[in-house]
Amino acid sequence: MTRTLLFATDLSADNRAAFARAMRLAYAQGARLDILHVIDPYLPRRMLHDLEAAVVEDITTTLTDLREDYALEAPQTLIQTVTGAAYAEIVREAHERSAELIVLGMHRKRGQKDLLTGTTVMRVLRSAPCPVVVASYLPTQPWEHIVLPIDFSLTTRHTLKEALTRFPEAKLTLLHAWALPGERELGSQRGYAQWREREVAALRAQLEEEVETLMRELDGVPEVELLLEPGSPCDVVNDYMKRHTPDLIMIGSRCQPHYASQLTEMLLSEPHCDIMLCRTW
Incomplete structure (x- = not known):
């Protein structure tokens, strides 16, 4: 076919x-x-x-x-x-x-x-x-640097698999935006900084395990970098694109026909690079 x-x-x-x-x-x-x-x-x-x-x-x-x-x-x-x-x-x-x-x-x-x-x-x-x-x-060249915002959802897992399968020669940056509860209220208290470091380290370990599990299923995967940044997904992605100018950003769709995420709307409103949206199913 x-x-x-x-x-x-x-x-x-x-x-x-x-x-x-x-x-x-x-x-x-x-x-x-x-x-x-x-x-x-x-x-x-x-x-x-x-x-x-x-x-x-x-x-x-x-x-x-x-x-x-x-x-x-x-x-x-x-x-x-x-x-x-x-x-x-x-x-x-x-x-x-x-x-x-x-x-x-x-x-x-x-x-x-x-x-x-x-x-x-x-x-x-x-x-x-x-x-x-x-x-x-x-398109003066193939996409060489691809950014993929990630979390622990099925949507992210599917989009990551699409990226690994379709673009095995590209550099892939996995970008996770995080926020911890109580930071505004407790951030200045003694011991909070150490607690935050432990929580972020645990989060990174979980994400690395998710990524490695998927990569073991595939051959010839590209270079992958995992970044964790504090803030909302829109702010984190926007700041990263302005600093690093990737060629493509891949995002997942939750297959809700009358809904577009804030991240999708932001990327389309002010595009800094090409965009690829992948359906979960």
Whole structure:
């Protein structure tokens, strides 16, 4: 059975980085790249034939340009247009093609967190049957440094396995945000600092055991670094990205169709790198 990656394009210049990333991923994974453009269903029918031909020509030209601009190898490709609501058609096509991955360009609502809800990107993230990459940075190289916020959940375990399996040559940073009860009230009291050190050490030991258990199940795992930082997940991840500029951040979805975590919203509102969201089931 042919492995398939699905790239949905709106044909804008903002999509070029995601288009090139989709090509790089498909070729590296030996998969066919299905390129999809969704056409407004309310356009006059007499326009559709000429419009579809123009879309295919534009996509074909962009493929050639990207190969030359970034010295990319061309994967096997399939170009298709459909009519309908963009997010619904992308999700439907991913289901029907059993796509292993969906690649999208970054939305245009950067810095406007309150406007994210209705974007195609957010709607696809909530309903996609497979991992979704939202790319906005030019793929001059494969992702070399990947960050994965972790806790003890099934969601984290699944996302970590995706990272270890898909990107065995990348450096992987596991980032855990922690907070201890009573720190504000008791932090200045005698003995609290020693207690805190013991609690954080125990937490690190638990996380290391979780990671090692999963890594023993896999071969050829990448370099892994485990970091524990105090603070909320949003603050810890945001501070780390500003200091270290990773290539990709991978986060898990709890498969709640009408809910996006604060971390997901923060990353999409102010993207510092490409983002990959993985479903737990």
